[in-house]
Amino acid sequence: MAAPTPKIKLYTNHGCPWAHRAHITLAELQLPYEEEIIDLTTPRTAEYLKVNPRGLVPSIDIDGEIITESAVVAGYLADAFPSHLLPVSNAPGGALTRARIAFFVDTFFTKVNGTFFKIVFAKTDDEAAALVKEYVDAIVKEVEPLLGNAAPFFNGSDKLTLAEALTGPFVLRLLTLPKHGLLPESIISDLAARAPNFSRWGEVVAKHPSVTGIYDEEKIAAGTKARIEKLRASS
Ligand SMILES: N[C@@H](CCC(=O)N[C@@H](CS)C(=O)NCC(=O)O)C(=O)O
Structure with missing residues (x-):
């Protein structure tokens, strides 16, 4: 007998790359869910602070259990509904694949991604150029070697894995925001020249329907421009 479909409510905001991780994971798992958009421009309601006392998105309510923090949400869903995203740890090679995915995600976020929004919010072209070099150097040194066997997804997978569910929102922004x-x-041409594995992988990640699903490129670009203008005006 098939397992009953869980009742899932996702508290989200479509502009948030962290919340985007939960959307990608739910799309890949083909789990139906209701969503509640949390307005991040105003203080959180007392009702939402009961769901997530930190006031951040994403959070999920799954059959009455609340889970917060995007990596925990995505990891929980991937564990609770075993699929191509993440092998169970006692499957042959499962623990090793899980370790590879965990290391890749850790590397992307601890060695590379911190520079990303610094580039977007750089105050001068020279500052942006130096940060682009820092970003590309880190990809070349830390991430490129981990994508040698991508086919086209992480670790030889022909489907998205949890590695892409967690990094995809940022890869998508990296590849789409330059044209705005x-x-x-x-940054795109430097990556293509110096990090071919990453570039090939990034292209397929950024086109995958589960990754592009909730992404409104024009709206994200306009919102980011407005944030930059606000920051410049206040400094
Ligand atoms: N570590 C958190 C970060 C989530 C986060 O920063 N969400 C932002 C939106 S992108 C947020 O809710 N901001 C609301 C606020 O800071 O008031 C996660 O991964 O879930």
Whole structure:
């Protein structure tokens, strides 16, 4: 008998890359869910603070259990509904694949991604160019070697894995925001020249329907531009 479908409510905001991780995971798992959009421009309601006392998105309510923090939400869903995203740890090779995915995600976020929004919010072209170099150097050194066997997804997988569910929102922004003038276009050509594995992988990740699903590129670009203008006006 098939397991009963869980009742899932996702508290989210479509502009948030962390919340985007939960959307990708739910899409890949083909789990139906209701969503509640949390307005991040105003203080959180007392009702939402009961769901997540930190006031952040995403959070999920799954059959009455609340789970917060995007990596925990995505990891929980991937564990609770075993699929191509993440092998169970006692499957042959399962623990090793899980370790590889965990290391890849840790590397992307501890060695590379911190520079990303610094580029977007750089105050001068020179500052942006130096940060682009820092970003590309880190990809070349830390991430490129981990994507040698991508086919086209992480670790030889022909389907998205949890590695892409967790990094995809940022890869998508990296590859789409340059055409809106929010990152120097050179970041794309530098990556193509110096990190071919990453570039090939990034292209397929950024086109995958589960990754593009909730992404409104024009709206994200306009929102980011407005945030930059606000920051400049206040500094
Ligand atoms: N570590 C958190 C970060 C989530 C996060 O920063 N969400 C932002 C939106 S992108 C948020 O809810 N911000 C509301 C606020 O800071 O008031 C996670 O991974 O879930």
